Amino acid sequence: MTEVTMTVNGKSVTKSVKGNTLMTEFLREELRLTGTHVGCDTSQCGACVIHVNGEAIKACTMFAAEAQGSEVTTIEGMANADGSLGVIQQAFQDHHGLQCGFCTPGMVMSAAALLKDNPKPTEHEIRDYLEGNICRCTGYHNIVKAIMAASGQDVSGIAAE
Amino acid sequence: MYSFDVVRPATVADAIEALAQDEALPLGGGQTLIPTLKQRLSSPSVLVSLSGLAEIQGVCKTDDGKLAIGGGTKHVVVAREAAADYPALAALAGNIGDPAVRNRGTIGGSLANNDPSACYPSAVLASGATVVTNKRQIAADDYFQGMFTTALDEGEIITEVRFPIPEKAAYMKFEQPASRFALTGVFVAKYADGVRVAVTGASEGGVFRWTEAEAALSSKFSPDALAGLTVPADGMISDLHGTGAYRAHLVGVMTKRAVAAAH
Numbered sequence: 543m544t545e546v547t548m549t550v551n552g553k554s555v556t557k558s559v560k561g562n563t564l565m566t567e568f569l570r571e572e573l574r575l576t577g578t579h580v581g582c583d584t585s586q587c588g589a590c591v592i593h594v595n596g597e598a599i600k601a602c603t604m605f606a607a608e609a610q611g612s613e614v615t616t617i618e619g620m621a622n623a624d625g626s627l628g629v630i631q632q633a634f635q636d637h638h639g640l641q642c643g644f645c646t647p648g649m650v651m652s653a654a655a656l657l658k659d660n661p662k663p664t665e666h667e668i669r670d671y672l673e674g675n676i677c678r679c680t681g682y683h684n685i686v687k688a689i690m691a692a693s694g695q696d697v698s699g700i701a702a703e
Numbered sequence: 704m705y706s707f708d709v710v711r712p713a714t715v716a717d718a719i720e721a722l723a724q725d726e727a728l729p730l731g732g733g734q735t736l737i738p739t740l741k742q743r744l745s746s747p748s749v750l751v752s753l754s755g756l757a758e759i760q761g762v763c764k765t766d767d768g769k770l771a772i773g774g775g776t777k778h779v780v781v782a783r784e785a786a787a788d789y790p791a792l793a794a795l796a797g798n799i800g801d802p803a804v805r806n807r808g809t810i811g812g813s814l815a816n817n818d819p820s821a822c823y824p825s826a827v828l829a830s831g832a833t834v835v836t837n838k839r840q841i842a843a844d845d846y847f848q849g850m851f852t853t854a855l856d857e858g859e860i861i862t863e864v865r866f867p868i869p870e871k872a873a874y875m876k877f878e879q880p881a882s883r884f885a886l887t888g889v890f891v892a893k894y895a896d897g898v899r900v901a902v903t904g905a906s907e908g909g910v911f912r913w914t915e916a917e918a919a920l921s922s923k924f925s926p927d928a929l930a931g932l933t934v935p936a937d938g939m940i941s942d943l944h945g946t947g948a949y950r951a952h953l954v955g956v957m958t959k960r961a962v963a964a965a966h
Contacts, residue, residue, distance in 0.1 A: 544709065561709040561750065562740070584738055586881075588803065597779070597806040603737045604807060607709035608730075608752050655802070673883070674801025 548612045550575070551619030557606075565601035565609060566590050569616055572606075577617035577647050581676070588675030591648040591655075592616045598655035600674070617647035620654065630654055630692040637697065639688035641679035648675050653689045662693055665700060704740045711752040715759060715862060719837055721751040722858040729753055729860050731812025732777060734804050759811070759862045764788060770868055774811025774835075774861035781810060790966070791872035792830075795822050795890070798876065800883055811861035817909060818884070819850045819940065822876060824910035825890035827864060829872070829901035835863040850909045869894050871924070873964040875957040877904075879944050886944055887953035889913075891961040897921040900958060905950040907938050916958055926959040 547556040550573060557572050566583075569575045569592070578601055581589035585603040592601045593615040620628045627635065630653050640646045649672070656663055656671045663671070668689050669682070677685060687697045709730070712718045722729060726748035730736055739745050753759070759775040762784035770788050772781060782797030782805065799805055799813075799822050813823040814834060827834065827843045834841045836859045846854045855861070869892040876888040885904035892899050898920040900913045919928040934954045939947030 561707045562704040564737075583741065585734065585804065588801070591803055598803045599806050600803045603734055603804075605709050605730075605733070605737070605750075605752075608711060608733075608754055610711060652802070671802055674803050 544607050546606055546610045548609045548614050550614045551616060559606045561605065561607060563606045565592065565594075565599075565604045565606050565614075568606035568609075569601060569614075575616050575618050579644055579647055581644065581648075586674075586676065587645070588648040588652060588672075589645050591651040591675065593651060593655060596655075596658070598652050615651075617650060620650055630657070630689070633688040633692035634685070637684050637688040637691055639680065639685045640677075645675060645677040645679075649677065649685055653692065656689070657693055662695060663689070665690065705743060705746045707740075707747050708749045709752055710749060711755045713755050713757075715756055715837055715860070718751050718753060718756060718860065719858065721749065722860070724749055727751055727858070729815070731775070731809040731815065732807035733812075734800065734808040735812070735816050735818065753809070753811070753860065759860075765865060768868065770866045772810055772864050772866070774814075774863055775809050776811075778805035778808050778810070789866060789868050789872070791869075791874055791890070791892070792826050792866060795826050795874040795876075798822070810864060814846075814861055814864065815853065815855055817847060817851055817853050819906065819909045820879070820882075820884040820886070820888075820904040822874065822885055822888055822903060825885075825888055825901040825903040826866075826874060827901075828910050828912060829890035829892040829899045830866045830869065831894075831899060832867070833865040834861055835865060836861055844912075847910050850907065852909070867894065871965040873961040873966065875961040875964065877953050877957055879904075887950050887957055889954060889957040889961050891920070891958060891965055893920070893924055893965060898924060900961075902934075902954050902958075905934075905939050905954050907940055913954065913958065920962060924962065924965075926962045929955065929959055929962070 543558040579589040581587035585600045590601040687700045690697045728747040730750040730752045759773040778796045778799045786793040834846045872892040874890045876885045879886040887904040900916045903910045936948040936951040939950045941947040
């Protein structure tokens with residue numbers, strides 16, 4: 543067991559973890575932050591995307607021991623301080639960017655990482671950036687639309703409702 | 704996964720010491736190793752994470768004009784910081800896996816693993832780069848020794864890769880759409896003393912140089928120079944994504960595209 547300390551959604555946490563404890567297990571089972579979903583557990587689907595030191599990573603493919611000293615943000619850290627939905631979350635709701643919602647935490651975290659580096663992405667850039675996030679319900683159009691809207695851009699040109 | 708410890712040393716010296724333990728394995732970005740561990744295909748006693756080694760991260764120019772990339776440098780950093788000096792290499796790095804994978808995976812990890820379908824080996828071989836480890840310098844032509852096999856000894860880690868900067872270069876990847884690995888990828892690099900062509904994803908022997916194409920392109924750097932040249936399908940990977948003959952054909956097509964795109 544190794545002791546790790548990191549900041550998760552602004553709060554410092556210290557826990558003893560086994561070497562093979564993944565970040566997904568650490569967040570979901572140790573911290574009970576179950577918003578980070580485990581879809582494939584093979585780093586294909588992106589449902590588990592979180593931010594570590596501001597960068598989007600797949601939490602199923604990183605050990606908790608490697609996050610020692612890091613700043614971690616999960617979907618639970620994306621709402622506004624008063625508990626209302628953040629801009630990206632609200633845009634997903636407004637534009638029906640989800641159906642079953644299982645992939646949504648990862649989609650929102652990837653979208654946030656994209657918009658941090660590229661505040662006005664094109665439709666192509668959004669689709670390209672979401673390459674590692676799989677949604678089996680929406681066909682992506684409304685997710686792309688939501689991200690365009692969250693970045694303050696016109697969404698009328700995006701294909702299909 | 705089997706049970707193991709993870710240690711995260713802060714210096715190369717400490718990492719090498721930790722790797723001397725029985726059944727110790729280095730952990731780069733983990734984007735291949737962690738899935739491998741989940742399948743119980745590997746059972747280390749301790750993983751030595753290289754992510755805390757600041758001294759092997761970053762991109763810079765050497766005094767003799769080469770581009771030096773620390774072994775622990777993530778793909779996302781190479782994509783950004785190599786763009787001015789070696790745009791073809793930066794573009795390759797920026798198209799590995801997906802953004803979240805590029806935020807973890809490292810050049811040293813990719814080269815140490817030497818997956819036959821990985822992108823980086825083609826750039827290293829086509830550039831005639833030098834792989835620098837904690838104990839020696841290895842020429843690219845000596846480094847790659849077949850599928851998942853390299854010149855690295857146990858406990859030896861890649862600290863830096865030095866790329867001579869070409870006049871023109873391009874990498875063309877025909878993606879296997881599910882894994883985003885190269886079904887076949889070709890890196891073409893034109894130097895003052897000749898052209899080098901390296902192919903990944905195609906051969907059962909891992910990355911290889913296509914010397915006939917190199918000779919043709921060294922006399923005339925144009926896609927036409929490749930007319931009539933083919934690689935044999937023998938020894939090419941055949942799987943559900945494509946036959947050996949298909950991959951052999953792709954080698955020719957992707958080489959032409961790379962020459963046309965080189966800048």
